[in-house]
Amino acid sequence: MKRRDLMGAGLAIGLAAPATLRAQAAQFTFRLHSFSSPTALDHTMHLDPWAEKVARESNGRIKIDVFPAMQLGGQPRDLVQQLEDGVVDIIWTVPGFTPGRFMGTEGLELPFLNTGLSATESPAAMEFIAKHLADTEYRGIKIIAVHSTDRALIHTSRKPIRTLEDFRGLKLRVAGRFIGEAVTALGATPVGIPLGGVYEATARNQVDGFLINWAITQPFRLYEVAKFHSEPPGVGLFQGMILTLMNGRSYNRLPADLKAVIDANSGPALAANRGAIWDSQTKPAIDATIAAGNVIIAIGPQEKARWQAAVAPAYDAWIAEMNRRGRNGRAMFDDILAITARHGRA
Numbered sequence: 335m336k337r338r339d340l341m342g343a344g345l346a347i348g349l350a351a352p353a354t355l356r357a358q359a360a361q362f363t364f365r366l367h368s369f370s371s372p373t374a375l376d377h378t379m380h381l382d383p384w385a386e387k388v389a390r391e392s393n394g395r396i397k398i399d400v401f402p403a404m405q406l407g408g409q410p411r412d413l414v415q416q417l418e419d420g421v422v423d424i425i426w427t428v429p430g431f432t433p434g435r436f437m438g439t440e441g442l443e444l445p446f447l448n449t450g451l452s453a454t455e456s457p458a459a460m461e462f463i464a465k466h467l468a469d470t471e472y473r474g475i476k477i478i479a480v481h482s483t484d485r486a487l488i489h490t491s492r493k494p495i496r497t498l499e500d501f502r503g504l505k506l507r508v509a510g511r512f513i514g515e516a517v518t519a520l521g522a523t524p525v526g527i528p529l530g531g532v533y534e535a536t537a538r539n540q541v542d543g544f545l546i547n548w549a550i551t552q553p554f555r556l557y558e559v560a561k562f563h564s565e566p567p568g569v570g571l572f573q574g575m576i577l578t579l580m581n582g583r584s585y586n587r588l589p590a591d592l593k594a595v596i597d598a599n600s601g602p603a604l605a606a607n608r609g610a611i612w613d614s615q616t617k618p619a620i621d622a623t624i625a626a627g628n629v630i631i632a633i634g635p636q637e638k639a640r641w642q643a644a645v646a647p648a649y650d651a652w653i654a655e656m657n658r659r660g661r662n663g664r665a666m667f668d669d670i671l672a673i674t675a676r677h678g679r680a
Contacts, residue, residue: 360397362592364423364584369410369431372402374553379611381426381578384478384599392595396588398424410528414579417475423584424478427577430510430526436577437659438467438666439480440512441652443572446642447670448482449678450569452609456481457602458677459575466666470659476580476596481605483547484616485570489560490543491536496564496631498640507532507544509574515648516572517545520641533559547574549615557623564631566638568680 366385370376377400385398401422408416413425414432429436429443442448442459449455459480463472488495488506495501501521508514514524522542527535529550535541536559543560547570551557565571585596623630633641649667656663671679 361395362588363397363399364580365406366398366400366424366426367404367406367413367416367422368400368402368426369404369413370402370426371553374402375549375611375615376426376576377402380608384578384604388595388599391598392592396592396595417579417581420581420583422581424578424580427579428509429575429577430508433511436471436575437511437652437655438471438661439463439575439577440510441656441666441670442482442575443510443513444648444652444670445513445516445572445645446566446569446638447674447679448485448569448573449674450485450573450680451678452482452484452573452612453606454609454678455573455674456605456609458674458679460602460605461677462670462673466661466669470661472579474582476582476585476600478578478580478596478600479605479608480578481576481608481612482573483576484549484573484612485565486545486547486572486574487563487565487570488543488545489551489556490562490564491539491560493542494562494564494629494631495543496633497637498644504542505540507535507541507546509545512648512652513545513572515651516645519645519647521644529554532556536560545571547612548619549612550619552615552619552622557626557628561628562631563623563628564633566633566641567635 366381368376368381381400385400388396388398404410406422410427410431413427414435416422417425429439442462449458459482463477463480468477490504493500493504498520504522505525506517506522507527508517508524517524525541527541532544533554533556536544546556580596585593588596620630653663653667656666
């Protein structure tokens with residue numbers, strides 16, 4: 335072969351090689367399934383950048399295909415089963431979607447036990463889960479992150495809540511069993527409704543309001559149907575938990591160097607970072623609520639103390655459930671108090 339032909343062949347091989355390498359680069363392809371909208375911050379500021387970072391830091395050897403809005407089928411309540419069955423490799427969900435499955439984690443959603451900021455509540459949640467729940471609720475699961483929402487409060491459509499007595503007779507949407515226990519203890523009736531149905535249910539007066547964090551009110555325009563927003567001082571009422579989980583079998587398929595990539599993109603630091611993102615959305619949501627002409631009601635310390643005393647049965651219900659499951663519920667409850675205090679609970 336002439337030199338020119340050799341050079342041409344070499345050039346052709348050189349041009350072809352990167353495409354071939356790119357085609358072969360992804361040694362492991364995982365599917366991430368989420369109930370959230372592709373335009374929500376859950377994707378734009380968490381799941382999508384996370385998947386891209388894992389791909390980049392693995393030099394393309396790990397590829398994560400992200401499927402928002404339940405694109406792979408099923409309902410949000412099915413996500414955990416899909417994960418455990420290996421239908422998908424990674425999920426993004428909340429404890430209340432799978433009743434009975436994350437009862438210990440729901441203890442972190444009890445009212446007045448939180449720090450008020452997701453950036454501090456999220457690592458507190460990770461610490462509690464690692465200590466008490468990793469070998470039970472999360473057996474067989476690689477925890478990428480458990481982070482919290484920003485602070486949650488009570489939003490009502492027609493009747494403002496200023497005192498404990500104002501809860502009587504109201505139907506309020508809740509996202510989980512134990513915050514429902516708290517609503518019952520406060521004197522209202524809890525109603526379970528998927529997040530996507532809250533706007534319509536409130537607009538149609540099927541519920542009188544809902545308990546939800548500030549940040550989610552803006553993208554769902556919930557300030558259009560709730561005109562009163564009652565918030566205890568400092569920490570709000572509670573903070574919800576959000577779970578990013580990986581199938582343990584999928585994780586264990588990886589060689590050690592690629593497990594290290596997943597590990598470097600998991601854990602308390604990631605949870606705190608995602609928490610800071612949620613916190614950054616609190617003020618814009620409040621601003622949108624004020625711009626809509628709504629009323630934000632600051633609950634004073636003395637009234638907050640009345641509410642906190644009233645919700646004690648919800649604490650007892652969670653402790654009893656942990657005891658029923660063979661755990662020391664009281665010790666776990668006390669540890670929530672100790673851990674969140676250490677991370678900033680007032």
